[in-house]
Amino acid sequence: MSSVLSEIRKDYLYNMILKGTRADGRYFDQYREISIERGVIAKAEGSARVKLGSSQVLVGIKMQPGEPFPDSPNRGVIITNAELVPLASPTFEPGPPNETGIELARVVDRGVRESKAVDLEALCITPGKQVWIIFIDVHILDDCGNLIDASSLGAIAALLSTKVPASKFGLGEDHPLPIRDLPIATTAIEFGDVVMFDPDSDEESIANSRLTVITTADGSICGLQKSGTGVLNPEKIHHIVDIAGENAKEIREKFLEV
């Protein structure tokens, strides 16, 4: 969808798929290798660098006191932003976020928000006057596909390492950010009637449609996002949701649960 892939490469990938495998030898449901490094930025309240195959994402958390929204006077505020900086891909350009960047930020935000991962009520300082504002900033370093999953994983990993900087603002002692759930985004693409999880950038560029499923620790679904100009029938959707749940469980147990 993003970069131009030669017809030859597309044909090659298609032939691999017909044989039941992928260019890098993975199974259709299989993820690339994941590694997470937490607390990599000392100046940030929390941070995590995620590698998903060759994709690299750095997520930083900054916190400061500020005003709550009028309709939620006793809740903290989450603001999520994603930067597709030009160092990460030949197709990224400097300037204000485009559609892709906005969608990425909003899907990462949906995972954190809808899973109620952060106890926002615990972030109220003075009801109606002052609450903690959490800035989740996603910085893409290397786009080798599936930025949504890498960024979402980076966001929750960074939040887990976040210390509320209370002493800096004269609001008591620093304490860990209260985290109540571990949302995991799992993305699959559909191409040639086949569903593949954790697409790399070549696979993304040939995909008809893409579906991201965000699951919570209890196995429920807290977010969905389809994109791309293809169609999905209900059977495919349920298939993706089922496998997504299993993949997410594995990732959660391996990387986030202590």
Added chain:
Amino acid sequence: MGENDANITFFKDGLRLDDRRADELRPLKIEVGVLARADGSCYIEMGGNKVIAAVYGPREVHPRHLQEVTRAIVRYRYNMASFSVEERKRPGPDRRSYELSKVSREALEPVILTSYFPRSVIDVFVEVLQADAGTRTAGINAASVALADAGIPMKNMISSCAAGKVDGQLVLDPMKEEDNYGEADMPIAMTPDGQITLLQMDGHMTPEELKTALAMAMGGCRQVYEVQRKALIDKYNQMEPEIITDQEQPQEAEVL
């Protein structure tokens, strides 16, 4: 999704706040060809939503570097009027409207035969005049009809509607209160033969609830489709025969 801290009673004798059953759509009204300048247009009322859609094109692409040599590009602009919501919305696009424009465009593109019009653009403009939960689905419904009204060749119509969860119960086509204080919202769009072209969800649903909600939303889309189809047939049946022969696609009404 906010919790039900407003302590609203959402169900009374099995009926919802506006006396609907759980699987019932809000009143739906569709009018075709409501704008004189646009190539195709449609006005829709879905419950408290009032949305107008216009289609221009296929026409020349500006700026030209956006053109594609093998197909037409589709542009979709979802815009909310500042007075359409309770608290005045700052005019102009925000991050939400960028995302909705993207997913709405992708909901319609699968059925548009873009390869018929290389190097051109099909512009879809959607204005939300009054919002009451479900504006993106109302916009997609109106846009789909406006595309047909503009005579854009399409494989099929697209119909859209949401399913939600309120007080642990699944409901079709949530209204504002149900959306604000409910536990989940899942807008979808699909073709009449059940191919999903838009799927989003936020909130909390078990995999089983998701299955039921999807089936419920698909049922809603089928009902919307009947109203869209009738609106188009009604408009083209009213036209004088000689005006119809002047049109490029005289058989459009029958095909749909």
